Amino acid sequence: MTVGGPAIGPRAPGALESVASSTATTRRPRRRFGSPWAWVVFIIGVTYFIVPLIATFEFSMRKKPAFSAYSDALTNPGFWSSLGYSFIVGVITVVLSIALIVPTAYWVRLRVPRLRPLVELVTLLPFVIPPVVLVFGLIRAYSRPPLPFTYTDIGSTALLVFAYIVLSLPYMYRSIDAGLRAMDIRTLTEAAQSLGAGWFTIIVKIILPNLRVALLSGAFLSLAIVIGEFTVAAYLVRPAFGPFLNLLGGSRSYEAAAVSLISFGLTWLAMIAISIVGRGSRTRITLAGAR
Amino acid sequence: MSLAATVIAERDAPPARPATQRRRWSWLGLVPFFLFCALFLGVPLAFLAIGSFLDPAGNATLQNYADLSDARILAAFRNSIEISLVTAIVGGLFGFALAGAVILGGLPRFLRSTLMTFSGVASNFAGIPLALAFTFTLGQLGMVTVILKDFGIDIWANGFNLYSKLGLELVYLFFQFPLMVLIMAPAIDGLRPEWREAAENMGATRRQYWRRVALPILTPTLLGSMILLFGNSFGAQATAYQLTGGQIPLVPLVIGNQISGDVLHNAGLGYAIAMGGVGIMAISIIAYSVLQRRAERWMR
Numbered sequence: 001m002t003v004g005g006p007a008i009g010p011r012a013p014g015a016l017e018s019v020a021s022s023t024a025t026t027r028r029p030r031r032r033f034g035s036p037w038a039w040v041v042f043i044i045g046v047t048y049f050i051v052p053l054i055a056t057f058e059f060s061m062r063k064k065p066a067f068s069a070y071s072d073a074l075t076n077p078g079f080w081s082s083l084g085y086s087f088i089v090g091v092i093t094v095v096l097s098i099a100l101i102v103p104t105a106y107w108v109r110l111r112v113p114r115l116r117p118l119v120e121l122v123t124l125l126p127f128v129i130p131p132v133v134l135v136f137g138l139i140r141a142y143s144r145p146p147l148p149f150t151y152t153d154i155g156s157t158a159l160l161v162f163a164y165i166v167l168s169l170p171y172m173y174r175s176i177d178a179g180l181r182a183m184d185i186r187t188l189t190e191a192a193q194s195l196g197a198g199w200f201t202i203i204v205k206i207i208l209p210n211l212r213v214a215l216l217s218g219a220f221l222s223l224a225i226v227i228g229e230f231t232v233a234a235y236l237v238r239p240a241f242g243p244f245l246n247l248l249g250g251s252r253s254y255e256a257a258a259v260s261l262i263s264f265g266l267t268w269l270a271m272i273a274i275s276i277v278g279r280g281s282r283t284r285i286t287l288a289g290a291r
Numbered sequence: 292m293s294l295a296a297t298v299i300a301e302r303d304a305p306p307a308r309p310a311t312q313r314r315r316w317s318w319l320g321l322v323p324f325f326l327f328c329a330l331f332l333g334v335p336l337a338f339l340a341i342g343s344f345l346d347p348a349g350n351a352t353l354q355n356y357a358d359l360s361d362a363r364i365l366a367a368f369r370n371s372i373e374i375s376l377v378t379a380i381v382g383g384l385f386g387f388a389l390a391g392a393v394i395l396g397g398l399p400r401f402l403r404s405t406l407m408t409f410s411g412v413a414s415n416f417a418g419i420p421l422a423l424a425f426t427f428t429l430g431q432l433g434m435v436t437v438i439l440k441d442f443g444i445d446i447w448a449n450g451f452n453l454y455s456k457l458g459l460e461l462v463y464l465f466f467q468f469p470l471m472v473l474i475m476a477p478a479i480d481g482l483r484p485e486w487r488e489a490a491e492n493m494g495a496t497r498r499q500y501w502r503r504v505a506l507p508i509l510t511p512t513l514l515g516s517m518i519l520l521f522g523n524s525f526g527a528q529a530t531a532y533q534l535t536g537g538q539i540p541l542v543p544l545v546i547g548n549q550i551s552g553d554v555l556h557n558a559g560l561g562y563a564i565a566m567g568g569v570g571i572m573a574i575s576i577i578a579y580s581v582l583q584r585r586a587e588r589w590m591r
Contacts, residue, residue: 038396045389045406045468049413052424052465055434059427100327107320115321122328128572129336130526132543133565136550137335140342162331169328221415230418230529231543235550245419246533249426257427260420264412271411 053264060257069254070262079259082244083227089157089240090226093164094219097172098208100165102215105176106207109185123173126166134163135232156236163232168222179214180207216277224270228263336569343562355563364564367540372571374456374541375525378463383517385464386471393472394479407476410469417466422533425462429453454535462534463524470523471516478512478586515582522575525568542568 063069073079108116126134138159142149149155185207192202208215230242245263249256346352359365393403428435429446430453439446452458482505490500528543537544542564548554549561 034397034399038392038398041385041388041392042396042398042402042406045385045392048465049409049469051435052421052428055428056424058434059432100324104321104324107317111317112321115318119321119324122325122332124576125328125332127522128576129332129569130528130543130546130572132526132528132546132550133339133568134332134335136546136561136565137339138331139550141335141338162327165327166332224415228416228418228420230532231547234529235547242419242529245423249419249423249533253427256423260423260427263420264416264424267416268412271408271415274411275408 053261056257056261056264060254060261063254069258072252073248073255073258073262076248076255078244078248082239082241085239086227086229086233086241087223089161089164089238090223093161093168093226094222096161097165097168097222098176098215098219101169101172101176102207102211103203105173105180106185106203109177109180110189120173123169126169131163131167131229131231132235134166135235138163139235150236156238160233160236160238160240163236164222164226164229167232168218168225171221172218175214175218176211179211183210213278217274220270220273220277224267227266339562339565339569342559343566345559347557347559352559355557355559358557358560359563359567363540364545364560367542367545367564368567370456370539371525371542374459374463375521377460378467378524379517379520381460382464382467382520383471383513386468386516387475387513389468390472390475390479394476406472410472413469414466414473417527418529419533421465422462422530425453425458425465425534429458429461454538456539459531459534459539462530463527467520467524471520474516474519475509475512478509482508511582511586515579515586518575518579518582522572522579525571525575 060069061067063072104119108119139150141147142155142159143151149159188206188210189202192206197205227241229240230246233240234243234246241263245256245259248259343355344351344353346354359368389406392398393406425433427433429451430436431447433453436446453461486504486508487500490504495503526543528547531539531541531544532547535544537548545555546561546565546568549564553561555561
């Protein structure tokens with residue numbers, strides 16, 4: 001692995017578990033199948049999770065012949081074009097937000113720690129601003145000169161990407177900052193400088209590889225959110241996946257059910273990717289956007 | 292800045308000078324970040340904020356904020372707050388119970404990791420597909436509705452309506468309580484076995500341990516997380532838009548309508564509503580961070 005990695009690594013959770021289990025056995029005999037109330041709560045929770053998914057599947061199968069809702073959805077040109085559009089927007093969002101936040105977080109830790117509270121405050125602001133308010137402000141501010149973003153398609157898409165970068169700021173910044181905390185950036189920087197590396201080389205060849213886990217989990221989360229996002233894309237009138245599904249829900253219910261399940265599957269894939277990437281690290285990401 | 296240049300500079304100059312020079316210009320490295328945030332966070336927000344203090348003719352006024360007391364707008368705020376409160380409390384308590392059940396209830400280990408992954412998915416599965424999934428479940432033709440009808444229970448005929456406040460709350464809970472599970476799990480994990488042992492050594496019962504030790508430690512996290520859930524559902528727009536089509540006035544839906552066209556016939560009032568929403572979110576986030584700081588005392 002990379003230089004800073006193993007230090008935060010798999011030890012911490014493992015150590016905690018072993019402590020917990022050893023005390024548990026001495027404390028009181030562990031019930032073999034768990035307490036009944038725990039099972040009741042768990043089963044209610046799982047039912048609540050699962051039933052809407054089963055119902056969606058059942059609904060999609062009402063279209064005969066079997067699975068034709070899926071094949072119709074997958075052959076719908078709008079499906080691929082909107083999914084492709086949202087995916088590309090998601091990738092651009094991830095790349096740009098990494099390019100913006102990694103040098104910033106690195107520089108704050110290395111050189112300007114006194115500005116840290118200010119930077120952290122700014123990165124928390126998007127929590128306070130619901131997406132619908134952000135897009136409201138963006139449209140009102142940038143649909144007129146001097147910066148008429150919404151006049152052109154490319155400008156609107158740029159605005160969409162910028163809005164997504166803003167919305168992903170809180171968790172991207174925290175995740176990257178936590179990754180930086182786990183490594184000794186001062187020593188790494190000085191070592192690189194003494195070998196003749198410039199700032200660009202340091203960031204690209206030293207910092208980025210060390211942040212791999214934080215960056216990848218942030219990237220997958222951003223992708224999952226951006227691909228399903230509706231509000232910002234709809235008001236910027238972008239041909240994205242969220243508005244496409246909204247349209248489908250109004251006109252072709254069976255296919256909409258199929259696409260909803262597919263979208264659930266995509267979210268699931270992203271989360272599995274995060275848990276594989278983040279295995280053994282303590283980086284935790286919970287809150288996101290796109291409600 | 293090339294490295295060679297700085298090295299030479301440091302060698303030639305007295306040691307103190309390069310350091311101060313460096314510090315004086317080092318803020319420049321943050322310019323791209325602040326410029327970006329100013330353009331795409333600051334400017335839009337400032338636009339709304341300033342607009343909320345202007346009347347249609349462009350004069351300064353407080354009338355827009357006074358107009359928030361209009362019955363329709365008040366109803367939107369009341370609905371949004373009510374739905375957010377209900378889903379935060381119900382989702383919070385149930386999420387807490389679920390996290391507790393999986394961590395402390397002695398359930399098989401793999402169930403825990405499954406639940407955590409599932410919570411990660413469910414808390415991010417929202418918006419259009421979620422609203423659709425519930426339409427297929429509890430809508431008039433939904434699977435559960437149809438099955439219940441086969442058993443002689445017609446929920447729609449008995450007053451249930453998915454496209455109502457109750458329906459919205461049911462749907463929001465789908466992303467609310469998994470989020471609670473994700474936030475509470477580390478806090479419950481943080482309850483040290485020593486605390487329980489100490490309590491037991493002094494003769495405390497299980498119930499006493501929970502009432503006097505565990506719950507007081509968890510309370511700030513619990514309340515803080517519920518506030519986070521409140522904000523989480525207050526800002527939700529897509530789910531409600533897909534589900535109700537705007538039949539129930541909610542703050543995000545009113546703002547959305549105002550974007551599409553000036554439905555209030557007063558741009559300034561629309562900005563004031565947006566600022567009202569931001570204000571409520573700001574209060575909840577501040578309350579959250581205060582409680583979070585309290586909670587961290589025990590998280591060492």
